[in-house]
Amino acid sequence: MQRQDPSARPRLSFVVPARNEAAHIPRTLASIHAFAPPYSYEVIVVDNGSTDATAELARGAGATVLSSAGGTIAAVRNQGVAHARGQVLVFLDADVSLTADWQARLPHALALLDGARPAITGSHCGPPDDGGWIERNWFRQFALEQGSTHLGTGHLLIRRDLFERLGGFDESLETGEDYEFCQRAVQAGAEIVNDPALRVVHHDFPKDLPAFVRREAWHGRGDLRSWRAFLNSKVAVGAAVFLFAHLLLLLGALLPGGGRVAAAGAALLLALLLASTWKKYRHAPWAARLVNAVLFYFYYLGRSLSFAHVLQRSAGRSKAA
Numbered sequence: 001m002q003r004q005d006p007s008a009r010p011r012l013s014f015v016v017p018a019r020n021e022a023a024h025i026p027r028t029l030a031s032i033h034a035f036a037p038p039y040s041y042e043v044i045v046v047d048n049g050s051t052d053a054t055a056e057l058a059r060g061a062g063a064t065v066l067s068s069a070g071g072t073i074a075a076v077r078n079q080g081v082a083h084a085r086g087q088v089l090v091f092l093d094a095d096v097s098l099t100a101d102w103q104a105r106l107p108h109a110l111a112l113l114d115g116a117r118p119a120i121t122g123s124h125c126g127p128p129d130d131g132g133w134i135e136r137n138w139f140r141q142f143a144l145e146q147g148s149t150h151l152g153t154g155h156l157l158i159r160r161d162l163f164e165r166l167g168g169f170d171e172s173l174e175t176g177e178d179y180e181f182c183q184r185a186v187q188a189g190a191e192i193v194n195d196p197a198l199r200v201v202h203h204d205f206p207k208d209l210p211a212f213v214r215r216e217a218w219h220g221r222g223d224l225r226s227w228r229a230f231l232n233s234k235v236a237v238g239a240a241v242f243l244f245a246h247l248l249l250l251l252g253a254l255l256p257g258g259g260r261v262a263a264a265g266a267a268l269l270l271a272l273l274l275a276s277t278w279k280k281y282r283h284a285p286w287a288a289r290l291v292n293a294v295l296f297y298f299y300y301l302g303r304s305l306s307f308a309h310v311l312q313r314s315a316g317r318s319k320a321a
Contacts, residue, residue, distance in 0.1 A: 008040060009040075009085050009086070009087070010039075010040040010041050010042045010085055010086040010087075011039040011040045011041060011086060011087055011088060011110075012036060012039050012040070012041040012042070012086050012087075012088050012090055013041070013042050013044060013081075013084035013085060013086030013088070013089050013090065013160070014032055014036070014041060014042070014043045014044065014090045014092055015044050015046070015077055015080035015081060015084060015089060015090070015091050015092070016028065016029075016043065016044065016045045016046070016058075016063070016080070016092050016093070016094050017045075017046045017048055017068075017073060017076040017077055017080065017093070017094065018045050018046065018047055018048065018050065018054050018058065018094035019047070019048040019049060019050050019054070019094075020050045020051060020052045020054060021050070021052075021054045021094035021095060022050075022052040022053045022054050022057055024094055024095040024203055024204065025045070025054055025057050025058055025061070025094050026057050026061060027097050027203070028092065028093075028094055028095065028096060028097050029043060029045075029058065029061035029062070029063055030061065030097075031097035031098040031099070032092075032098060033061070033062070034098070035098040035099065035100065035102055035103035036098070036103075039106070039110075041086065042064065042084070042085060042086060043061075043062065043063040043064065044063065044064050044066065044080045044083055044084055045058040045063040045064070045065045045066070045080075045094070046065075046066045046068050046076045046077070046079055046080040047065055047066065047067055047068060048068040048070075048073075048076050049068060049070070054094075055067075064083070066079060066080065066083060071171055072171055072172070072173060072174055072177070073153075073175070073177065074168075074169035074170055074171045074172075074173055074177035075169075075171040077091060077153060077168075077169055077177075078168045078169055078171060081160070081163065081168060084160070086160065087159065087160055088110065088113060088157060088158070088159055088160065089157070089158050089159070089160050089163055090156075090157050091122075091153045091154075091155070091156040091157075091158075092154070092155055092200075093125075093153070093154040093155070093202070095202060095203045095204040096125055096154050096155055096200050096201065096202050096203070097200065097201050097203065098200055099199045099200060099201060101197060101198075101199040102198050102199055102200055104197075105195065105197040105198045105199075106198070108195075108197075109121050109157055109195060109198055112193060113157060113158070113159050114159075117189075117190075117191055118159075118162045118185075118188070118189060118190040118191070119158075119162075119190055119191040119192075119193055120151060120156060120157070120158045120162075120182065120185055120190055120191070120192050120193070121151070121156075121157050121158075121192075121193040121194075121195055121198070122151045122152075122155045122156040122157050122194070122195070122198060123143065123151070123155055123194055123195050123196050123197075123198040123199065123200060124142055124143045124145060124148070124151070124152065124155075124194065124196070125139070125143060125152070125154045125155055125200050125201065125202035126139065126140055126143035126199060126200070126201055126202065127139045127140050127143075127201070127202060127205050128201055128203060131205065132207045132208075133291070134205070134206060134207065134208070134209075134212055134295065135205050135207070136288075137284075137288045137291040137292055137295065138212075138291075138292055138295050139202070139205050141281050141283075141284040141288050141292065142280070142281075143196060143199075144196055144283065144284075145194065145196075145280070145283070146194065146196070146283070147194070148192065148194040149182070149186070149192060150178065150179045150182035150183070150192060151178065151182060151192060151194055152178045153169075153177070153178040153181075154200075154202060155198070155200045156178065157198075162185075162190065165188070166181065166184055166185055166188060166190075167184075169181050173222055173225065174221055174222065174225075175218060175219055175221050175222040176219065176221070176222015176223060176225075176229075177222070179222065180222070180229075183232075209298050212295070212298055212299070212302065213298050213301055213302040213305070214302065215302065216298075216299050216301075216302025216303050216305075216306075217302040217303070217305040217306055217309070218306075219302075219303075219306075220235070220236065220239065220302065220303040220304075220305070220306030220307075221306050221309060221310065223235060223236035223303075223306070224236060224306055224307065224310045235303060236303065238272060238276060238300060238303070239300050239303035239304045239306070239307070240307075241268065241272050242269065242272060242300035242301070242303070242304055243304050243307070244265075244268070245265045245266075245268040245269035245272065246265065246269070247265070248261050248262065248264050248265025248268065249262050249265035249266060249269070250265075251265075252264075252265060272296075272300070273293050273294075273296045273297060273300075274293060276296045276299075276300075277289055277292050277293040277296055280292075
């Protein structure tokens, strides 16, 4: 572990939110200590109410551990930034580890952040080499995507002064705070640079279809916080088309002579899956594209479940009122 001068301002501040991450946090922190040098750095773990040994393991690995004041994951990350001293903030999830490739690419990333144009960089997290079929086809291919319009906070680098100028993450958002943050950054003139060469590994991607659907049901909530957010999200609109296609299929099955209605629903659904696969995975091998066309069905199924959550929540608010 690199020894730091506590009086010197570090070049990098790693902000790691964590909740019950005892299984992952030692590996994540070990990767930081292995690959952050030769730059000066600090590690801030914001413990969000863990009931396992997350906080103790983080302290033992040399991290500064904060107890979260509660609230959304955006609030947890903002709390970490409030205690950070580095010039560059590195947001890293507790189940994501750095690699030697990341270390080799870091000088290029820092030069980009120090350039004349404000920028945010990082990369999509890839799966471990021994990942399952969903990880190999969906997440590994996604990690190789070029030209993204946003980056997730699982791995994101930004200068502190730009982060403060943007006002930090929106703490009112239950999820999707990274997408909203990148949108504000672009509107303020910043460049979003997805750099697959900054390779990091995510160790807790879903291994089966139920977990995959649950993951997308959670992420989909961020697109439904308002009508504007919904209309600005191609994924949310796609989920609405997915539901409409199934409505046509249902009507076609129930109505006398509803074959044409059912055929229209099937055609619409197939077009959605194929178009989505082409847009997101056109760089992938054909075998991966075919698998991901099927996975897109379950992707939109999860995103569609977000509608039910929002409706249930709205009904609860109406009763409370």
